[in-house]
Amino acid sequence: MKRSGPLHLPRTRSMVRSTLRSSSAAACFAILAGGLVVGVLTGLVNGVPSARAADAKNGKAVFEKCAACHSLEPNKNDDAPTLAGIFGRKIAAEDFRYSNAMKRSDVTWDEHTLDAFLGDPQGFIPGNRMPFDGLKEKADRDDLLEYLKEATKN
Amino acid sequence: MATELKEVDVVLVGFGLTGAILARELGGRGLKIVALERGIRRETNPDFAVPRIRDELRYAQRTDLMMDTSRDTITFRHRLTEPALPMRRLGAFLPGEGVGGAAVHWNGFAWRWLPNKDQRARTFYEERFGKSFIPADMPLQDWGVTYDELEPYYDKFEYAFAVSGKAGNIKGQKQEGGNFFEPARQRELPLPPLKDGLATELFAQAARTMGYHPFLTPAANASQAYTSPDGVKFGACQYCGHCERFGCEANAKGSPHIAVVPVALRDPDVELRTQSWVTKVNLDSAGKRATSVTYTDVTTGAEYEQPAGLVVLCAYGLGNIHLMLLSNIGKPYDPVSGKGVVGKNYAYQVGGGVTLFFEDKAFNPFMGAGALSSRIDDFHANENFDNAKAGFIGGGTIGSSSSGGRPISYRPVPPGTPRWGSEWKRATAKWYQRSMGIAGTSSNMPNRYCYCDLDPTYKNAFGQPLMRLTYNFTENDFKTRDFMAQKAYEIGKSLNPTHITTPDPRREDFSLVPYQTTHNTGGTIMGLDRATSVVNKYLQSWDVSNVFVVGASCFPHNSAYNPTGPVAALAYRLADTIKDTYLKKPQSLV
Numbered sequence: 248m249k250r251s252g253p254l255h256l257p258r259t260r261s262m263v264r265s266t267l268r269s270s271s272a273a274a275c276f277a278i279l280a281g282g283l284v285v286g287v288l289t290g291l292v293n294g295v296p297s298a299r300a301a302d303a304k305n306g307k308a309v310f311e312k313c314a315a316c317h318s319l320e321p322n323k324n325d326d327a328p329t330l331a332g333i334f335g336r337k338i339a340a341e342d343f344r345y346s347n348a349m350k351r352s353d354v355t356w357d358e359h360t361l362d363a364f365l366g367d368p369q370g371f372i373p374g375n376r377m378p379f380d381g382l383k384e385k386a387d388r389d390d391l392l393e394y395l396k397e398a399t400k401n
Numbered sequence: 402m403a404t405e406l407k408e409v410d411v412v413l414v415g416f417g418l419t420g421a422i423l424a425r426e427l428g429g430r431g432l433k434i435v436a437l438e439r440g441i442r443r444e445t446n447p448d449f450a451v452p453r454i455r456d457e458l459r460y461a462q463r464t465d466l467m468m469d470t471s472r473d474t475i476t477f478r479h480r481l482t483e484p485a486l487p488m489r490r491l492g493a494f495l496p497g498e499g500v501g502g503a504a505v506h507w508n509g510f511a512w513r514w515l516p517n518k519d520q521r522a523r524t525f526y527e528e529r530f531g532k533s534f535i536p537a538d539m540p541l542q543d544w545g546v547t548y549d550e551l552e553p554y555y556d557k558f559e560y561a562f563a564v565s566g567k568a569g570n571i572k573g574q575k576q577e578g579g580n581f582f583e584p585a586r587q588r589e590l591p592l593p594p595l596k597d598g599l600a601t602e603l604f605a606q607a608a609r610t611m612g613y614h615p616f617l618t619p620a621a622n623a624s625q626a627y628t629s630p631d632g633v634k635f636g637a638c639q640y641c642g643h644c645e646r647f648g649c650e651a652n653a654k655g656s657p658h659i660a661v662v663p664v665a666l667r668d669p670d671v672e673l674r675t676q677s678w679v680t681k682v683n684l685d686s687a688g689k690r691a692t693s694v695t696y697t698d699v700t701t702g703a704e705y706e707q708p709a710g711l712v713v714l715c716a717y718g719l720g721n722i723h724l725m726l727l728s729n730i731g732k733p734y735d736p737v738s739g740k741g742v743v744g745k746n747y748a749y750q751v752g753g754g755v756t757l758f759f760e761d762k763a764f765n766p767f768m769g770a771g772a773l774s775s776r777i778d779d780f781h782a783n784e785n786f787d788n789a790k791a792g793f794i795g796g797g798t799i800g801s802s803s804s805g806g807r808p809i810s811y812r813p814v815p816p817g818t819p820r821w822g823s824e825w826k827r828a829t830a831k832w833y834q835r836s837m838g839i840a841g842t843s844s845n846m847p848n849r850y851c852y853c854d855l856d857p858t859y860k861n862a863f864g865q866p867l868m869r870l871t872y873n874f875t876e877n878d879f880k881t882r883d884f885m886a887q888k889a890y891e892i893g894k895s896l897n898p899t900h901i902t903t904p905d906p907r908r909e910d911f912s913l914v915p916y917q918t919t920h921n922t923g924g925t926i927m928g929l930d931r932a933t934s935v936v937n938k939y940l941q942s943w944d945v946s947n948v949f950v951v952g953a954s955c956f957p958h959n960s961a962y963n964p965t966g967p968v969a970a971l972a973y974r975l976a977d978t979i980k981d982t983y984l985k986k987p988q989s990l991v
Contacts, residue, residue, distance in 0.1 A: 309636070311626040311627075311628065312626040312636065312637060313626075314626070314628075314634040315626060315634040315635050315636035315651070315653070316445070316446075316636060316650040316651075316652060324447040325444070325445075325446060326444075326445045326652065327446070344446070344447060344450070359924075369643070376450060376451045376452065378451055378636070378650040378651040379636070379637075379639065379651065380638050380639060
């Protein structure tokens with residue numbers, strides 16, 4: 248069975264996280280509702296080319312969030328699968344102990360799928376094991392992908 | 402018969418926080434260094450990867466990353482007149498085992514200790530409150546190393562281990578948002594503070610309203626992605642709530658296995674031997690120089706003798722004391738005569754506080770970072786705090802922490818709730834979301850009768866006597882604890898909770914069973930006088946000049962803070978002492 252898909256609504260984790268600071272049931276509800284709206288918008292925006300020119304230099308800075316685990320060197324899969332050659336690669340194709348969620352998904356990594364995954368990792372592939380809750384800003388994702396296009400060429 | 406190996410320059414006994422820091426700092430200069438670690442090596446992947454690391458039963462309840470008490474443990478008694486019995490399960494404290502040691506499963510509290518109340522404890526209290534203020538049975542003493550001497554090493558630690566927080570004092574200038582009372586830092590911390598939670602926010606509001614000075618504690622939980630001066634990449638903390646007792650899946654916790662071990666092992670002259678249990682430091686016939694260490698490969702039982710020019714004991718504090726006693730380095734302490742030094746001034750910590758329950762709030766306790774804590778330091782770092790009026794020596798910090806509400810261990814229910822049955826189930830389901838804690842962590846001053854020696858009866862798996870711990874709380878401890886708990890209660894009460902527990906003023910014996918804190922200090926204490934300390938201010942044995950000891954076992958007393966900051970700072974400083982002074986002239990440094 249194929250699970251996942253870019254239109255999948257984000258699961259509750261990120262919404263609940265945003266209620267971390269709320270102190271009343273009413274505020275919880277408001278933020279919860281806000282989370283839903285943002286989730287839907289993110290889903291719709293996924294894959295739509297942005298009018299803004301992507302900035303690979305900022306993308307390199309954004310990549311710092313990934314670099315604690317992900318390498319850009321081929322075959323370096325220590326804490327996470329390498330990103331070398333990620334564009335055009337089938338999901339779960341590296342020599343790495345992937346979660347079943349990743350292994351069961353049928354995704355080829357490209358600009359659109361990476362954007363959807365990075366925007367909401369648990370929403371796109373529920374149950375994956377990447378300990379990262381995503382890049383919420385579309386501009387950050389655009390910049391990161393712009394950077395990765397060059398940086399991940401084998 | 403032990404197989405004798407080829408001599409090396411330095412043997413590090415233990416490859417936890419201090420051993421790994423020393424290897425990192427001493428490596429790369431042609432020294433042949435061997436690190437002997439009793440446990441195994443673990444890496445973020447696969448050992449700490451999700452979902453395996455979220456196994457609360459395995460890691461938190463059954464303490465998978467901690468020391469194996471079936472091989473070696475301590476015996477314990479409260480007082481000289483009791484027989485000591487072996488601690489067969491971990492409880493009150495959780496020493497680590499394996500590469501990275503306890504700094505793999507720590508929460509990440511990264512405090513700096515105080516220039517006067519800690520580093521110059523005896524001098525400070527005597528000058529401020531008179532010579533007779535310190536009781537005769539409290540062997541409080543100055544450390545011999547000053548805060549200013551440690552400051553650059555605290556800084557080095559904070560930048561290498563990704564500490565998040567806000568400075569309260571940079572070069573004497575008070576900074577908004579940090580600890581108002583903290584000693585001066587040379588610069589800001591490398592990362593901004595963690596994200597506040599509701600519990601920490603409410604505590605801060607209440608404390609501020611009452612005139613106190615709340616701040617988020619410096620935390621070795623990276624608040625954002627970070628690259629250390631060594632080029633080590635840290636990820637951002639995900640607030641997963643599984644920090645203490647677990648390894649970090651996101652490479653966000655400042656732990657040796659990511660911060661320093663890979664850097665140290667880049668030098669091919671640094672060799673790590675895991676599952677290698679050091680049983681003894683061997684001395685020459687005059688007992689003045691260490692010649693080698695003996696260790697057992699625990700996978701085969703084979704015994705080896707590793708000759709070395711310099712031996713540094715980098716084990717967990719309790720292990721350092723044990724090895725000094727087993728190796729006859731320094732005179733064992735005798736509480737009756739007060740003579741001798743090894744095992745002296747063992748100290749722990751004392752905590753007490755209250756739980757608040759709110760009908761109308763939701764705390765989401767499952768989210769949290771190890772050292773996400775809002776605290777006040779008005780009763781310790783604050784040098785205007787009147788200890789004479791309060792009636793105790795030492796102090797405490799008070800605060801609320803959001804380090805995670807895990808399903809097995811976190812079950813707050815209001816007082817009066819039955820302890821089992823359907824009513825308990827209803828209460829635990831209801832109040833899980835609706836409670837927060839406020840607690841004090843208090844210092845622990847040394848006492849003449851709190852010490853470690855070798856047990857006369859029980860032996861470990863290697864046929865050696867276990868170490869015996871004699872320890873109990875004192876009146877000074879209870880007074881400090883009760884004062885902090887009462888303040889915690891007052892702050893909690895001001896938030897108008899639906900229910901609040903009351904502080905427990907019992908004068909109970911210390912218990913080894915419930916977890917309290919892994920802050921065991923003393924036993925190989927440092928100082929300026931060889932008659933009252935085991936190592937000098939350079940952490941060098943007074944008796945055997947090529948043996949150094951580093952760790953919380955060198956602290957002459959225990960402060961109100963977590964000990965990791967000064968443990969790491971002392972290790973960084975020791976590396977400089979060895980590099981810049983000792984190796985140039987290998988002899989007694991004082």
